[in-house]
Structures are given as structure tokens and as C-alpha cells.
Amino acid sequence: MDVRLxxxxxxxxxxxxELAALLEREDGLVWVDVPSCDEEAVRVLSEVFGFHPMAVQDCVVRNRVPKVHAYPDQMFVVLHAPARGKRGHVHYIELDHFVGRNYLVTVHGPINPEAEPGIALRETRAVLARIVAGRLRPATPFELAYAIVSALIRNQEAYVETVTSDVWRLEQQVTGGRVGDPEEFLNELFRARHGLLAVRTMGALGGAIYGRMANLLRVSPEGQRLVVDIEDQFDRIRSLADGEREYLQGVIEFYQTVLTIKAALVGQAQNAEVKRLTEASYTQNEEIKKISAWAAIFFAPTLVGTVYGMNFIHMPELHWIVGYPLALFLMALGSAALYMVFKRRGWL
Incomplete structure (x- = not known):
């Protein structure tokens, strides 16, 4: 851990x-920054500062939501800042801090191993650089905490800016008809929406925490002024995220409309193709019926001719004078009868 005066x-x-002696001094402000709450850090927080065991435990574990606890001589606050992960995943970077009479203790909570190493220290490092450069001279713990939380909020705003650039790119793809793979494009849309919802939640919960803190009597008037300003900054983040989320929802609805229209056009094309195939099949069936009808009509004379073409000696009709005309008559009669039948059925 880093101990600074x-x-x-x-x-x-x-x-x-020297930490115990520094806390006894009346001049200066003690800032303890704990990159990771290990056993040594737990010992210092418990024995040197005497923090409540539940608050110390909150520094060790990951906290899913921001919180504030007011104790007689200090306040404990848990906040989150977003960090972008792979494929749109949002890492919740936790920052815990104790604000006391003449000290500020910042504890960086456990983070996902997939997150960028050192990203949890970005706010405290930025504030430390300002102090070293002489651009910041905090006189009270509330002023130092205000600077760190303001840096955290700026990172939230930067995250909204990053997602907004993605939203604009996605909108240009939709309006330009360069969507590509629809499934992947929908995933990108909802990843952007998830990012905005995440940072919006951080802003809303952070604003609620500082709204409660502003009503605590143990906060000095100067501290209350800073707390109210932080609450306003969180509300601004929430409003920014809400605005971009509504804009993204418009892009999503526009894309859904495009997909609906395309699906309707494809359905119409498919219906037209089905109609064409049905008509072709009907026409083919009509032709087959005609061919079948004429085949049956010509089958009748063929049958009679086949019978009379048999060269057996004992045939009753073989020596009839009317045998040949009768055969022709039977051929004509059979063909005519079949023709009339098929004509009535509409096959011819």
C-alpha cells in the first residue's frame, strides 16, 4: 500500500x-491507497484505523452495487467505474474509500482477471499526478475524495463517448445498407445497449448514494457542497446514457423495420414463385390428362385390331361377311364412346 502525506x-x-504517527498530526492530509486488500491491508484497516469489520470485509470481496455507510468518525463509500472487455463485456471496476477527519483511504476492490492490469488505479494515479504537478492542492479529505470521484465520473463519461461512437457507426451501417451478417450486427447493437445500460446504472446508483450523503448532518457545509456537485455529475452521466440509449433504440427499431420489410419482400417473392410453380404444375396436369385421354381413345381400336389379328383357325368371326365392317364399327364405336366420356370430364 502507498502512504502519502x-x-x-x-x-x-x-x-x-509511520502511519499511526501521521494520523496524530494536525497538519496535512493522510492519503492511503491500497491497490489490493491483502492480509497486510486488512490488518492496517482493522488495527491502525479501527474500521468496522463489515466495512473491511466489503473491501476484500467484490460488491455488486454501490453503497454508503456512515460511521461516527468516518464514511465508507463503494463506487464502480466501467472498463471495456472483450466482445462488449463491461468490467465493473470497484473503488472503495473511507473519508475521515484528516485522512482518506482508497481501496481498489477485486477485479476480473480478464480486465486490463492496473486499470483499477487509473483514477488515483490521475489525481496523484495532478497533486505532484501542483494543479491540485486538496486541504480536506472531502476535497481529495471529490477529485478522485470526479475522475471516476470522467471515466464513466469517456465510456459513454466510446459506446456513442459505436452507435454512430452502427447507424451508418444500417442507413448505408452495409450491415453484413445480420446475426453479428444484432449482437453489436445489443452489446452497445448493454454498455449504455451498465454505465447508466452506475450513474443512477452513484447519484442516489451521494443524494443520501448530502442529507447527513455529520458532513461539513463545504463537504456538502462537494457532495451535491458529485450527485449532479452522476445525474449527468445517467442523463447522457439515457439519451444515447434512446438514440440506439431508434437505430434498433429502424433495423427491425428494415428486416421486416425485407422479410415481407422475400415472402412475396416466394409466394409469386409458388404461384408460378402451381400454375405450371396445373398446366402440366392438363396436358397429361389430354395425352392420357387420347391414349385411351386409340387403345380401343388397337384392342379390337389385336383380337382380330389373331390367326387361329377356329374363330367364329373368321368366315363372316360382315366381320371386317363389324371390326371397324367396333373400333369407331369404342373410340367415340371414350371421346365422349373424356370430353364430359373436361379432359379434352
Whole structure:
């Protein structure tokens, strides 16, 4: 952990062994930054500062939602900042801090191993750089906490800006007809929506926490002014995320309309093709019926001719004078009868 003494002249790094003595001083502000709450950090938080065991435990584990606990001599606050992961995943980067009479303790909660190493320290490093450069001279723990939380909120705003650039790109793809794979494009749309919802939730919960903190009597008037400003900054993040989420919803609805229209056009084309195939099949069936009818009509004379073409000696009709005319008559009669039958059925 890093122990620092912040004075009007700048910041000094001090060893952990001097922490108890530094807390007894009336001049300067003690800032303890804990990158990871290990056993040594738990010992310092419990024995040197005497923090409540539940608060210390909250520093060790991951907290899913922001929170604030007011104790007689300090306040404990848990906040989250977003970090972009793979395929649109949002990492919740936790920042816990204790605000006391003359000290500020910042504890960086456990983070996902997939997150970028060192990303949890980005706010405290940014504030430390401002103090070292002389651009910031916090005189009270609330002023230092205000600077760190403001840096956290700026990271939330930067995340909204990053997602907004994705939303604009997705809108240009939709309006330009360059969507590509629809399934992957829908995944991108909903990943962007998930990111906006995540940072919107962080802003809304953070604003609620600082709204409650502003009503605590133990906060000094100067501290209350800073708390109210932080609450306003969180509300602004929530409003920004809500606005971009509504804009993205418009893109999603536009794309859904495009998909619906395309599906309708495809359905119409398919219906037209089915109608064409049905008509072709009907026409083919009519032709087959005609062919079948004429085949049956010509089958009758063929049958009679086949019978009379048999060269057997004992045939009753073989020596009839009317045998040949009768055969022709039977051929004509059979063909005519079949023709009339098929004509009535509409096959001819």
C-alpha cells in the first residue's frame, strides 16, 4: 500500500510504519491507497484505523452495487467505474474509500482477471499526478475524495463517448445498407445497449448514494457542497446514457423495420414463385390428362385390331361377311364412346 502525506506544498511518500504517527498530526492530509486488500491491508484497516469489520470485509470481496455507510468518525463509500472487455463485456471496476477527519483511504476492490492490469488505479494515479504537478492542492479529505470521484465520473463519461461512437457507426451501417451478417450486427447493437445500460446504472446508483450523503448532518457545509456537485455529475452521466440509449433504440427499431420489410419482400417473392410453380404444375396436369385421354381413345381400336389379328383357325368371326365392317364399327364405336366420356370430364 502507498502512504502519502498531502500538504499545501505537495505530496510526500511515507512508510507504512509511520502511519499511526501521521494520523496524530494536525497538519496535512493522510492519503492511503491500497491497490489490493491483502492480509497486510486488512490488518492496517482493522488495527491502525479501527474500521468496522463489515466495512473491511466489503473491501476484500467484490460488491455488486454501490453503497454508503456512515460511521461516527468516518464514511465508507463503494463506487464502480466501467472498463471495456472483450466482445462488449463491461468490467465493473470497484473503488472503495473511507473519508475521515484528516485522512482518506482508497481501496481498489477485486477485479476480473480478464480486465486490463492496473486499470483499477487509473483514477488515483490521475489525481496523484495532478497533486505532484501542483494543479491540485486538496486541504480536506472531502476535497481529495471529490477529485478522485470526479475522475471516476470522467471515466464513466469517456465510456459513454466510446459506446456513442459505436452507435454512430452502427447507424451508418444500417442507413448505408452495409450491415453484413445480420446475426453479428444484432449482437453489436445489443452489446452497445448493454454498455449504455451498465454505465447508466452506475450513474443512477452513484447519484442516489451521494443524494443520501448530502442529507447527513455529520458532513461539513463545504463537504456538502462537494457532495451535491458529485450527485449532479452522476445525474449527468445517467442523463447522457439515457439519451444515447434512446438514440440506439431508434437505430434498433429502424433495423427491425428494415428486416421486416425485407422479410415481407422475400415472402412475396416466394409466394409469386409458388404461384408460378402451381400454375405450371396445373398446366402440366392438363396436358397429361389430354395425352392420357387420347391414349385411351386409340387403345380401343388397337384392342379390337389385336383380337382380330389373331390367326387361329377356329374363330367364329373368321368366315363372316360382315366381320371386317363389324371390326371397324367396333373400333369407331369404342373410340367415340371414350371421346365422349373424356370430353364430359373436361379432359379434352
Amino acid at each position: 498531502v500538504t499545501g506544498e505537495g505530496v510526500e511518500e511515507r512508510p507504512v510504519e
